[in-house]
Amino acid sequence: MKKTGILILISLLCSFPVRSQQLSNLSPEQKIYGLSEIWKEASYNFAFFDQVPHLNWDSCYQAFIPQVMETKTDWEYYQVLQKFMALLKDGHTRIFPPARLRNKYYGTATKKIKTRLIENRIIITDVIDSGLADSGIKKGMEIIAVDNVDVHEYAEKLVKPYMFAGTPQDMNLQTYGHFLLSGSTTEPVIIKVKGFDDSIKPVAIHRRPWLMEMEVFKGEPFSFKVLDNNIGYLQIHNFVINDVYIPKFDSIYAQILKTDGLIIDVRNNFGGATQMTQYVLKHFTSEKIGTVDWVSPMNIGAYKAWGMNNKWHEVKGPEIEPFTDRTIYTKPLNVIADESSFSGAEDFCFGFLTMKRGKLIGGKTAGSTGSPIMFSVLGEDLVLICSKKDIFPDGTEFVGYGIEPDIEVNVTIDDIKNGKDKALNIALKDIINK
Numbered sequence: 001m002k003k004t005g006i007l008i009l010i011s012l013l014c015s016f017p018v019r020s021q022q023l024s025n026l027s028p029e030q031k032i033y034g035l036s037e038i039w040k041e042a043s044y045n046f047a048f049f050d051q052v053p054h055l056n057w058d059s060c061y062q063a064f065i066p067q068v069m070e071t072k073t074d075w076e077y078y079q080v081l082q083k084f085m086a087l088l089k090d091g092h093t094r095i096f097p098p099a100r101l102r103n104k105y106y107g108t109a110t111k112k113i114k115t116r117l118i119e120n121r122i123i124i125t126d127v128i129d130s131g132l133a134d135s136g137i138k139k140g141m142e143i144i145a146v147d148n149v150d151v152h153e154y155a156e157k158l159v160k161p162y163m164f165a166g167t168p169q170d171m172n173l174q175t176y177g178h179f180l181l182s183g184s185t186t187e188p189v190i191i192k193v194k195g196f197d198d199s200i201k202p203v204a205i206h207r208r209p210w211l212m213e214m215e216v217f218k219g220e221p222f223s224f225k226v227l228d229n230n231i232g233y234l235q236i237h238n239f240v241i242n243d244v245y246i247p248k249f250d251s252i253y254a255q256i257l258k259t260d261g262l263i264i265d266v267r268n269n270f271g272g273a274t275q276m277t278q279y280v281l282k283h284f285t286s287e288k289i290g291t292v293d294w295v296s297p298m299n300i301g302a303y304k305a306w307g308m309n310n311k312w313h314e315v316k317g318p319e320i321e322p323f324t325d326r327t328i329y330t331k332p333l334n335v336i337a338d339e340s341s342f343s344g345a346e347d348f349c350f351g352f353l354t355m356k357r358g359k360l361i362g363g364k365t366a367g368s369t370g371s372p373i374m375f376s377v378l379g380e381d382l383v384l385i386c387s388k389k390d391i392f393p394d395g396t397e398f399v400g401y402g403i404e405p406d407i408e409v410n411v412t413i414d415d416i417k418n419g420k421d422k423a424l425n426i427a428l429k430d431i432i433n434k
Contacts, residue, residue: 091368271343
């Protein structure tokens with residue numbers, strides 16, 4: 001997501017009026033209006049209808065009219081809108097229901113436990129809550145049921161239909177990782193955990209309010225340490241533009257220059273501003289850095305009147321000039337990414353590949369970037385519709401597919417049990433052997 005998009009997103013979310021915590025019960029007219037606004041804006045401006053060729057957007061709109069009219073509460077209404085927008089299958093095209101509703105009905109458990117789909121099983125990849133750890137819950141254990149429903153059935157019926165994802169890898173991460181255990185903050189979610197000895201243990205997890213679009217950009221943007229053989233390891237957690245981002249990177253860069261090789265890790269990076277991805281990349285090459293080409297739909301009324309198809313506005317990505325006033329890091333460099341590398345993190349991976357400075361190691365990226373139109377339909381919500389398709393200069397599309405790594409690494413259940421970071425080990429070995 002670009003700089004202006006982030007600023008607009010944050011300002012909109014912070015400016016909505018705070019209303020009563022009671023359900024306001026939207027009128028039938030408001031419900032139809034909200035659905036219609038989403039349908040209209042997507043019809044004109046959505047950039048990826050070609051990736052959902054079997055979707056008849058107009059027919060879907062008609063089919064969802066009675067569905068929104070049948071909703072009994074505001075939360076039910078927004079869930080229907082989520083399902084409607086999820087049909088477009090794009091990570092930058094989504095709706096954020098009002099915070100007052102999500103704080104009550106869509107809390108998160110990811111601050112206590114983390115999960116992923118590995119080897120077709122839902123595996124606990126981290127136990128953050130000390131109480132859960134003390135009760136015997138460990139990394140590598142399997143979740144087999146949620147609220148007394150088989151976990152795969154639960155995910156397919158109650159989670160996946162609401163996810164905004166354009167690739168299988170991103171869909172799996174959203175469904176089985178980020179949002180599998182989301183729900184009411186007033187009652188716990190009950191999971192059944194299969195232990196290493198095949199015993200089954202029920203566990204209650206209390207969720208807490210979580211506004212994803214606000215919290216993913218919080219926290220320290222960087223973590224840095226030096227590994228064996230004087231190889232630096234830089235984790236970039238986001239590319240959010242703010243007053244401290246550049247000074248923090250500059251302070252770490254002074255340490256990076258002392259290393260004999262560097263690994264940059266953009267896993268679990270939700271993105272941010274393209275300007276920040278370019279700022280970081282410019283420290284690692286003396287050559288110009290390529291950027292993506294992009295296209296966006298043009299809606300010209302006269303073309304429609306003449307029976308012509310509307311055109312695409314096409315822009316050639318500029319080359320970014322390198323720094324000429326500072327020391328460039330020329331030692332061996334690798335980057336680690338996977339399906340949790342999203343948006344700006346994928347822009348970073350693309351830029352890195354154009355530099356030909358090293359290898360991209362891990363898994364396919366999420367396959368979602370671009371600039372969404374942002375608007376509210378009923379005052380407290382926020383709708384995003386991606387209006388821009390980014391493309392590699394050679395014509396290769398990665399939105400809806402993901403960026404392929406040079407070295408693919410498949411995480412196993414044993415890796416999680418043993419605390420083994422296979423991608424990091426491969427990246428480190430590759431640099432040491434250069």
